[in-house]
Amino acid sequence: MSILVNENTTFIVQGITGREAVNLTRECLDYGKGAKVVGGVTPGRLGREVHGVPVFDTVAQAVAHHGSPIDGSVVTVPPAFTKDAVFEAIENGIKLIVIVTERIPRRDVAQMVELATLRGARIIGPNCLGIIVPDVVKMGGIGGPAKDAAKSYTPGSVGVISRSGGMTTEMSSTLTAAGLGQSTAVSIGGDAIIGSSYAELMPLFEADEQTEAIVIYTEPGGRMEAELAKWVTDNNSRLPIVAFMAGRFMDEMPGMSFGHAGTIVEGKEDTATEKIARLAEAGIVVAEEIAEIPELVKQAIAKRKG
Amino acid sequence: MRFFEYEAREIVKRAGIPVTDFGFTRDAAEAKEIAARIGGPTVIKSQVLSGGRMKAGGVQFADTPEEAQTHAENVLKLEINGQMPRGILVDPKADIDQEFYVGVVWDGTAKQPVIIFSPVGGIDIEQVAEEQPDKVGRRHFSNILPFSDYIAKEVIASTGVTGSDLNKLVPIVTKLAKLFVEKDMTLAEINPLGKLKDGSFVALDAHMDMENEARGRHKALLADLGVADEETREAREATPFEIAGEAVDAMDHRGVAGNVTEFDGNLGLVIGAGGGSLTLFDAVRAQGGDPANYCEIGGNPSVNKACGLAKLVLQKPGVDKIAVMMSIVSNTRVDIVARGVIKACLELNMDPAEKIAIFRIPGAWEDEGFLILDKYGVEYADRSVSLHEAARRAVEKIGAAA
Numbered sequence: 232m233s234i235l236v237n238e239n240t241t242f243i244v245q246g247i248t249g250r251e252a253v254n255l256t257r258e259c260l261d262y263g264k265g266a267k268v269v270g271g272v273t274p275g276r277l278g279r280e281v282h283g284v285p286v287f288d289t290v291a292q293a294v295a296h297h298g299s300p301i302d303g304s305v306v307t308v309p310p311a312f313t314k315d316a317v318f319e320a321i322e323n324g325i326k327l328i329v330i331v332t333e334r335i336p337r338r339d340v341a342q343m344v345e346l347a348t349l350r351g352a353r354i355i356g357p358n359c360l361g362i363i364v365p366d367v368v369k370m371g372g373i374g375g376p377a378k379d380a381a382k383s384y385t386p387g388s389v390g391v392i393s394r395s396g397g398m399t400t401e402m403s404s405t406l407t408a409a410g411l412g413q414s415t416a417v418s419i420g421g422d423a424i425i426g427s428s429y430a431e432l433m434p435l436f437e438a439d440e441q442t443e444a445i446v447i448y449t450e451p452g453g454r455m456e457a458e459l460a461k462w463v464t465d466n467n468s469r470l471p472i473v474a475f476m477a478g479r480f481m482d483e484m485p486g487m488s489f490g491h492a493g494t495i496v497e498g499k500e501d502t503a504t505e506k507i508a509r510l511a512e513a514g515i516v517v518a519e520e521i522a523e524i525p526e527l528v529k530q531a532i533a534k535r536k537g
Numbered sequence: 538m539r540f541f542e543y544e545a546r547e548i549v550k551r552a553g554i555p556v557t558d559f560g561f562t563r564d565a566a567e568a569k570e571i572a573a574r575i576g577g578p579t580v581i582k583s584q585v586l587s588g589g590r591m592k593a594g595g596v597q598f599a600d601t602p603e604e605a606q607t608h609a610e611n612v613l614k615l616e617i618n619g620q621m622p623r624g625i626l627v628d629p630k631a632d633i634d635q636e637f638y639v640g641v642v643w644d645g646t647a648k649q650p651v652i653i654f655s656p657v658g659g660i661d662i663e664q665v666a667e668e669q670p671d672k673v674g675r676r677h678f679s680n681i682l683p684f685s686d687y688i689a690k691e692v693i694a695s696t697g698v699t700g701s702d703l704n705k706l707v708p709i710v711t712k713l714a715k716l717f718v719e720k721d722m723t724l725a726e727i728n729p730l731g732k733l734k735d736g737s738f739v740a741l742d743a744h745m746d747m748e749n750e751a752r753g754r755h756k757a758l759l760a761d762l763g764v765a766d767e768e769t770r771e772a773r774e775a776t777p778f779e780i781a782g783e784a785v786d787a788m789d790h791r792g793v794a795g796n797v798t799e800f801d802g803n804l805g806l807v808i809g810a811g812g813g814s815l816t817l818f819d820a821v822r823a824q825g826g827d828p829a830n831y832c833e834i835g836g837n838p839s840v841n842k843a844c845g846l847a848k849l850v851l852q853k854p855g856v857d858k859i860a861v862m863m864s865i866v867s868n869t870r871v872d873i874v875a876r877g878v879i880k881a882c883l884e885l886n887m888d889p890a891e892k893i894a895i896f897r898i899p900g901a902w903e904d905e906g907f908l909i910l911d912k913y914g915v916e917y918a919d920r921s922v923s924l925h926e927a928a929r930r931a932v933e934k935i936g937a938a939a
Contacts, residue, residue, distance in 0.1 A: 251868070310750070336721050336751035337643055341680040344648045349681075360867070375867025375901050382920075383865060395812020397835075400900075401864040404920050421811055423645050423723075450815060453645045478815035480822060486539075487771055489798065489818075489831060490811040492750065493645075519823075521816070522923040 233364040233415045234390070234435040234442075235327060235355070238264045242303035242327070242370055243293050245316045247271025247281050251372070252307040255331075257282050259305075261377035263367045269297045272316075290323040303327035305361065305371055313357065314339040321352050329371050330356035330426070334492070340424045347426065354426025358491065360396030360418040373418055374400055387412015389528060390436040390470070392429050393448035394421050394455075394491065395477070402446055402475065402521060409525030414442040421450070421491025428455045430462035437468060443535075444528050445472045449506060451481045452494040456506040460513035471531035472515040473524055479503040538747045538770040541584045543626045544762045545743035549727065552716040554709050555739045557631055563624040568609035571627040572602040578630040581608040586770065587618040595622070598630065619773065631741060636729035638662050639710050641717040649677040652714055654692045658729035672696055678714065686711050705738055720758065721751030778853060782832065785845035792838030792869065794846040794877075802827030804894070804935050805850035805859035807843075807878060809834030813864030813924070820928035821860070826935065829856045837869045843877025844884070851885055851892060858894040860931035865920055871898045871906030879913050890914035894934040897927035 246252050248271070259266035260282055270293035271286045273279075279286040287293045294301055304320040306313060306328060313332045320328050321343075328347065335357050347354045355362060361371015365384040373396065374380030383404035389411050393399040396418040403416050417432060419425055429447055436442045449456050456474075463472065481489055482502045488494050499505055507517050516531060518524050540548065543561040550556045560571035561584070572579045583595030590596050595617050597608035609625050638658035644651045654674045657665045666673045676692035678684060689710035693703055709730065717725040724746040731741045752759065767783075769775050775783075782797025793809075804826050808814045814833045821828050830850055834843065850859055861878050863869070875896065882889040896910055899920035910917045918927055 254868075334750045336748050336754070337723065338680070338718060338721055338748075338751070341643070341648050341650075345680045372868060379867055379901055393812070395810070395815075395864075397810040397864040397866065398812035398816065400867060401813065401816075401924070404865055405923070408921070424643065424648050428646070448812060450812065455645065458646050475816075477812055477819060479819045481815075487773075487798070489796070490815040490833065494815070520820070520923065520925040522925060 232439050232441045233367065234432070234439050235362050235415065235417065236303070236364060236368055236370050238367050239267070240302045240368060240370065241267045241269045241297065242305060243270045243272060243290065243301055244268060244284070245272045245290070245304055245306045245320065246308035247284065247286055248273040248276050248279065249307055253281055255305065255307065255372045256284060258372065258376050258380070259369055262369045262380055263364070266368050266370065269293065269301060290319045290325070294323050300324045303329065303370060306330045306332060308332060310335045314343055317343040317354070318346060321346055321350050326352045328352060328354045328426070329359065329361045330354060330420070331359065331361065331371060333358040335422070337422070337424050340422065344424065344426050355417065356420040356426060358422045359420035359425075360399065362418070363416050365413050371418070373416065383407060384416065385412040387414065388441060388443040389413050390439070390442045390445045391416035392432055392445065393418055394450050394493070395448055398448040398477070402448055402524060405521050406446065406525055406528070411525050411528060414439060421493050423453055423493040429459040430455070433459070433462055433466075433468065433470075436470060437466070442470065444532050445470050446524055446528060447472060447474045449474055449476050450478045450490060450494050451503045451506065452501050454500060457500065457509050460509045460515065463513045463515065469535070471535055473518055473527045473531060474510050474515050475518045475521060475524060476503050476507055538749050538752060539586050540745040540747070540762075540770070541586065541623055542582065542742060542744070543584055543624070544764070545745040546740065547762060548716065548720065548745055548758070549740050549743045552712045554712050554727070555737065557629050557739055557741065559626055559628045561624055561626050563613070565606050565609035565613060568625060568627050569602045569606035572599060572605035575627065575629045579605050580628045580630050581605055581612050582626040582628060583612045583615060583617060583622040584624045584626055585617045585620045585622050587620050590617060593617045631731055631739065632734045633731045633741075634734050635732040637706070637732065637738075638665070638728045639713055639730055640724065640726035640728065641714055641722070642724050644677060647677050649680055650714070650717060651675055651677045652689070652692045652710060654696060654710060656696050656698050662728065684711065684715055684718070689714065701736065702732065705736070709738055720755060721748045722746060723748050778830070778849070781849055782846070785842060785849055788842050788845055789839055792834070792836035792842065794834050794838040794842035796833040797849070798831040800828050800830055801855065802829045803855050803857045804931060805829045805853060805856040806832060807834065807847050807850055807859050807861045808832060809863040809869065810866070811835065813862075816864065816924050817862050817928060820925045821932060823925070824929045824932040826928065826932035829853050834863060834874060835869055837873065840873055840877045840880065843874045844880040847878040847881035848885060851881060851887065858892055858931070858935050860894045860928070861896045861898065862924065862927050862931070863898040864924065866898060866900035868901065870902040871900055872902045872909060874898055875906040875909045879909065879915070894931040895927055897922055897924070
């Protein structure tokens with residue numbers, strides 16, 4: 232099993248004719264069992280094709296062409312147009328939206344997320360690489376071209392959630408090298424406000440029988456780790472979690488932002504030190520190095536089973 | 538992007554919130570004129586982005602225009618936490634009955650803005666929240682529904698404020714909430730919001746941060762305030778090295794090779810991507826290394842940009858070697874970064890094999906990249922070498938060089 236997507240998931244790519252989107256579409260079609268990319272949208276480009284995928288002017292046209300509701304959309308349009316594209320997707324019945332675009336102002340993100348919540352849709356991102364179910368399907372640029380993704384990701388029992396797209400692959404590759412496959416890996420995005428936080432994805436992993444442990448990549452900034460720690464405690468989660476915290480040096484530099492837009496330390500609770508303490512209180516193991524993660528995961532799984 | 542107090546007050550004023558009759562100047566003689574115009578006692582406030590002005594002596598009280606000039610001269614010369622003031626603000630010393638607090642920030646967990654209000658102002662709101670939690674009201678509001686006055690009324694009333702104070706505060710809090718949204722602020726704060734002896738309210742200090750990503754939407758406002766495009770307005774001003782890094786990144790629109798921050802060590806870093814850079818910077822320090830800089834490569838930059846960034850770092854005084862390291866790349870091409878950093882060494886008449894302590898970038902087009910590195914004798918590593926191990930090797934080499 233997997234969370235969010237499986238081999239039957241249908242999706243479109245909004246902004247499909249852009250350079251990166253063309254590559255992303257190729258990668259998704261090639262990977263695993265081949266993603267069901269049922270259309271693309273770029274206004275004014277109706278009638279074209281991208282790697283055999285038909286291009287439409289509107290999401291409504293794509294849905295009409297498909298003949299039944301479409302599950303998802305990967306949004307790759309420039310920041311100034313992203314809110315409109317996401318509203319269009321949501322209002323045309325799409326329930327899973329992966330926003331790749333970076334540098335979208337928070338106000339727009341918050342509006343998209345609030346509308347999604349009202350309509351029962353879910354947003355992953357923005358500023359993310361998407362979702363991958365090893366050897367089955369990927370939705371987004373995660374892992375890169377199919378042959379590269381195959382080097383890093385293998386099927387297995389570890390759920391991966393990461394605020395960094397590149398580190399999703401780095402951690403998964405490290406797990407794979409140690410014989411630990413992944414159930415689903417989700418790049419949730421590096422912005423201050425994102426559609427789905429760790430705590431919001433945990434219920435899905437909790438309900439997924441294949442998943443036996445969770446690995447997360449975290450950074451300074453925001454309260455997302457505190458939210459996760461609370462969720463784990465409140466719900467008596469069955470899943471052991473191993474976390475890696477990057478950007479510890481930022482604690483000495485309040486008010487500065489590094490790496491991702493969401494990393495700025497604005498208060499004591501945002502610091503790496505404070506977050507590590509919160510995670511540890513909830514029984515979440517914090518690794519000092521990426522290379523330690525596989526062993527910590529194995530120990531944690533053995534402990535739960537023991 | 539942080540605003541100076543005098544700019545923040547101007548923004549508040551434009552939103553229709555009452556402010557004192559303050560004046561901004563970079564000149565002590567003009568401070569005297571402003572004080573004379575105001576008449577009566579004044580406050581001279583240093584305009585720096587850093588906090589802790591009061592403690593550092595950057596806020597002075599004057600009874601006469603002459604005294605205002607003397608204080609202005611001193612405050613203009615006073616460095617606060619490494620920053621020279623942009624100028625000074627001359628403010629009437631208001632006759633205050635009570636100080637209130639109102640602020641609006643984003644709540645990343647609720648994913649909505651939240652208004653924070655307190656009838657206890659003038660001090661740090663976190664301190665009030667700790668000591669008198671019943672005196673701090675919080676109220677989220679929708680991103681989609683239009684803002685309505687009752688939201689402001691509810692948060693004010695929740696702290697026990699009633700009567701004419703409540704009715705006078707509602708429009709101020711409403712205007713601040715609307716300003717926060719319309720101007721893409723990440724923080725909009727009035728502290729203190731003063732209640733004068735005559736029962737009216739006036740903003741006595743304001744703190745505004747605008748989201749960097751939204752600056753393009755507010756060009757007119759920023760131009761009006763005289764904020765230049767190149768002003769980053771982070772917690773400290775950008776150094777010449779950092780500004781040069783921005784210029785490298787602006788060479789073309791392909792990918793990122795920038796986000797440079799200056800440190801004073803001997804190991805130059807050419808690292809990426811976002812999360813990888815954070816991890817690698819920590820890793821270098823954990824191994825006892827002393828980074829000369831932070832930076833980020835990502836999104837498949839051109840050879841020229843990778844070269845430009847590497848040159849900048851290689852030429853930084855005190856840099857002995859550079860370490861070129863990234864987390865596994867799927868979009869950025871390994872061979873392009875390899876070509877860029879080797880080109881940088883060659884153009885500076887440096888030996889790549891000696892200057893590049895390690896090259897650890899696995900992923901897309903790695904075989905092609907490793908071939909190039911082989912040719913120049915540069916030590917490289919694939920994904921079997923962890924980020925921390927790569928950092929350790931780089932630090933070990935530079936240790937041997939020193």
